[in-house]
Amino acid sequence: MPLTDHSDLFASFHEDGFNHIIRHIMTQRPSLFNYSTQDLASPKYEPRLCSKIEFHLAVQEFNNPLVTVLPYMPIIGYTGPYGLSYTFQLTEFLVDFHPGNLITLPTELNPPLNEQRIALKGKVCGGVSCPEREITDKLIDELIDIPQDPTGKDRPDPEPPTKPIPSRKVECFCLELYATLQVIRSNGFIQLRLDGLELVDILPNGLENSLECYISTSLRLGILPKVRIALNDLVFSMNDFITIAPAPVTGDIPFNPSVSNNQLNAFLNLI
Amino acid sequence: MAHINLAASEKAFKGLFENLRDSLAVSTSDSGSFGPFTASYSAGIRLEGGSIDLKDSPDEVHISELDVVIDPLTLTLGIDLPEICVGGWCIIPSPFGGCWVRLPEICIFSANPDITIPLDLSGIITSEISGAFDIDASYFTNPAHAGMSDHQAFFSGNQHEWQFFLDPIWIDFDLIDISDTVGNILDSAIEFAIDGLLGWLPGWVRDALSWLLGGIVDVVRGLLDIVDDIDEWLSDLLGVSFGLFDFILTWVADELAKNFPIFKFEDPYPILAPAPGQIPVLVPVLNVDVDIDETELIISGDIG
Secondary structure (H helix, E strand, C coil): CCCCCCCCEEEEEEHHHHHHHHHHHHHHCHHHCEEEECCCCCCCCCCCCCCCCCCCHHHHHCCCCCCEEECCECCCCCCCCEEEEEEEEEEEEEEEECCCCCCCCCHHHCCCCCCCCEEEEEEEEEEEECCCHHHHHHHHHHCCCCCCCCCCCCCCCCCCCCEECCCCCEEEEEEEEEEEEEEEEECCEEEEEEEEEEECCCCCHHHHHHHHHHHHHHHHHHHHHHHCEEHHHHCCCHHHCCCEEECCCCCCCCCCCEEECCEEEEEEEEC | CCCEEEEEEHHHHHHHHHHHHHCCEEEEEEEEEECCEEEEEEEEEEEEEEEEEEECCCCEEEEEEEEEEEEEEEEEEEECCCCEEEECCEEEECCCCCEEEECCEEEECCCCCCEEEEEECCCCEEEEEEEEEEEEEEEECCHHHCCCCHHHHHHCCCCEEEEEEEEEEEEEEEEEEECCHHHHHHHHHHHHHHHHHHCCCCHHHHHHHHHHHCCHHHHHHHHCCCCCCHHHHHHHHHHHHCCHHHHHHHHHHHHHHHHCCCEEEEECEEEECCECCECCEEECEEEEEEEECCCEEEEEEEEC
16 A cells, blocks of 8 residues: 555654664763763763763764753751752663564553554663761761741741762662653654653552652653654655645544554645 | 655655756857858746656656746847948939939948847747656765764754755657747847838838848848748757757756755754754664655665
């Protein structure tokens, strides 16, 4: 059957090609996948994170960051200027378009992969830079105890930490994550939307759920919206030559874009 | 299996072709001497219309009825008429020989050329181009990219490109028609030119000339070697003597095959546009291939 049976233009990306694209995004936009406090992000192109960052030479050539810098982690009950350093990295990202053939989903995500869905396997690494005992003992002496307001009012909220507590190493961990996603079209862009996410083998369940919640929210709000691809770029700027728009969803094109046969497909019409 | 497939229906391909067609235009001019007359022309050429038919086995794009619009077209003829002298006759001969009183002698057509006839022939020639084309995917290595990284080339607009050209397998130019009005245009222009040239002469001289020449328009036509069919004469002059139609054919073939791709994209391709403080994400596209079947054009490739 002709590819353009139901539209004027048709573009498809096989999952293998899409995974190549993801690799290029990860190496050319590393700060989208690597987060840490300022101290761990230095030196700029040799940060001290849990996983070594592979990046494209142009990132350094154009002075782009490798890492998105986050504020220091407040220490509960401590009111001084110090906070804990930490890092969070997405180090692997593999997608598998329906029908699933590259990724074996965990039972929590109800395999097999549903129609029009994408499976994702990733690796999350993170860690906290934990201060040695002698450092914390020294800081105890510097603590400034803010006296209770004699009028009985609450103490003011502590200021956010501005300095890292010195430490020698980051206590790192890496977790495998699995997710299911769907492709949506929004304002001329194609982007991934997270359906479900599962971290493997973490106990207790509450901890696992909390981590999953945090990572899901980061993916939904922070990372995936920034990896959206303009529809025009899916058809290699064909719009520079002819005026096109997404084909409407009909009986012949029930999904646009669609995920099937291990491909992401987009249908467009001339206008 | 290719990483990417990009398919354009025949309708979308026609859209691509029309975009290409409308960007093609050229001006040309030439001059030459052809015995008793000289000619020069100036032409603007563009393309309109045309129908597309995609063919499988072998992969071909057939283009037919692609109108060649020659507008403006100005042809200027310079004609060297034989010198004619009127008068000078002896009215009172001398009995001793010679002549006492003569009529004044008036010579005309002494210059070269004697008359210049500008003809506005814009839009009177109807012609078409038809042909069969392969689609050639070629890689344009931008010389301005030399010494630059791909990202530097992106920001300076000097990226390499994958370009897709219509490579002629065969191509024909058909002169369909030259409007009948060309005869009237030529005759009117000759009369206007003659009037301008002889208008200053006394009436008797003009009458004498007309009698002598048996119609100046016919003389001019004769000098131009127009026997009966002015269409054929104009076709020979423009097509054979000046080679205008071959020029058009070569121009169209060259522009389609070398200079104006029907579609192109940069390599590596910016799949994510630059953002503040972020370079574009460039992905190399490899193994690009083109396939044509009866209903669509398919461009395939791999992400490197």
